[in-house]
Amino acid sequence: MIHIIGTGPGDGRYTLDLARETIKTCTVFAGFRSHALRFIPPSSPFVDLSSDGGVGIYSGLDEIDRLRLGGEDEIGILVSGDPGFHSLLPLVRSRYPQWELRIVPGLSAFQVACAKIGIPWQELELVSLHGSGGEDIASFVRRFVSHPPSGMSGFVVLTAGPRGDRDLAERIIVEEPRFRGFKAWFCWDIGEDGESIAYCRLDAVQEGGRLCTIIMHRMEEESV
Template sequence: MSRIELIGIAGPVLDQQQQVLISGCCAVVASARHQKMLSELTQPIIPIAPIQQMVDEVTQQLHLGSVAILASGDPLFYGIGKTLLSHFDPSQLRIHPALSALQLACARFKISWDDLTLISLHGRAAGDIAGKILGHAKAMLFTDNTNTPAFIAQQLLLALEATQDQKRIDGLRMRVAENLGLPDEALYEGDLESISRKKFSPLNMVLVEQKNIPSQTSCFGLNEGDIHHSRGLITKNEVRAASLHKLCLPQQGVFWDIGGGSGSISLEAARLNPDLTVYTIEKKPEEQENIRRNIKEFNTYNMHLVCGEAPQALLELPSPDRIFIGGSGSHLEPIIAHSAPKLAKGGKIVVNAVLQKTAEQAPDCLQRHGLLVETATIAVTRKEKNERQPTIFNPITIITGSS
């Protein structure tokens, strides 16, 4: 019976067992790096990329006999194994894993990896690198030619400098392992500044370590007193909870918080969904400083302050999956006109209206841009047990537009 021999490679040469497996196959799939190990091979060699072409050729070769596929380390750990299992029946594959790059890196760095956060940037858009990394005490990164150690260090510096978090900058260390398992293997360690200036081999793993990062005791339910804000100008707890419920935030994606104020909605969203990238748009310098302090204190580096006024401040932002409008000045219509066409399919725009004018204007405006609209009004009354009179807050109308 023909099968695929999926062989993990962890060193510079093939061992005897690997050579025997390959000799029994009618063809071999290998990357350019692994092809150098096959100089004496007489069987045809199939490039590992492009993937679909490789899969098609392997399918044809299986009619003639077994096929060997060479992969780095453990093929089932961020490797080709997952792709092959999606194209071939598992009974056709026999898998021979080697030490993964992760295991080798941890052995060289002399750290355990059972409490390590693993982040793959290999073959992925850079996205929100700082937001992915800074919430974790130890993070191991799989890199590529774009998301290099230097680029990663630069992104971390930009995020931490934006909140003037010099303590985190000083306390963060990066370690880089180059060419693991090969004769020119090398290890480096440094701060963000030194790593950001250095060029590394394309084959590397990066470890980011932080000490004394802010801990998160809960993912939702901050009180107004917990959040830095100015003169009581903050979305009240009950309204914040209802607004987040209406937003129905995705686990990943992009969220715009327009007229962010202290950033309380953004803060709760960023804590609830660490893989969500949050842009908080705010024009007032006093509130901008509150937002910076909140990001730093609550370690929500997936939250990004955009200084300016909508809709102009939205022009360079990636398209959103969700939008919250907590403050619009006199620009509600142009904000919605700009935002609605950019909203992802299945997305939502939620508007909190304090003024009656906004409560009347927002539904019509959302509907004109093709969104399904519903409204809800919340009136919050608070009273502690021994208080004689309750505190009554102005009612808030929450308008939700769904695409």
């Protein structure tokens, strides 16, 4: 059995008991070392899916195939957030039949961020820029403002990198200068000791943490 385990955002404070119990049943693990290693027992066999210093996703899944053929029958693939939200679930499902997979859900950073600031997230359209240059985000914002989807009052963008927050805000402003006065919630490193949340204009955001959840709710503009 291959268990795809969502561990939630951050250091484990939002990890579900079911995920922890499933990890205890696994004998081999795979995931991205910056996140996964904090959850597995020391010295456990581990396939690092990271592109920087690891074997990468596709080679890592090939290694999982070899482990399965070698007799390993309880393999845990650990992911941050939820496996079904911009994560590894689609790729893993394309390689294995459904009956060989068990999906353990997890909280996503945007769910936790919305809870912290008191916004119902069923009203928000979800966009992820993890692993993406995000060239289309400004046009997405323009379309959202001019023709908002029915029932949607705002949107959430997940981004990463040391300047993911500033880069995104600057890209939106360059494409549509009138958006500089729009305000958003910037939620950095949700679930980590250093998490922080700020509500500010796009042209005033400061660089924050490694991972950022950006929430523009009701497209509010601050008068200058």
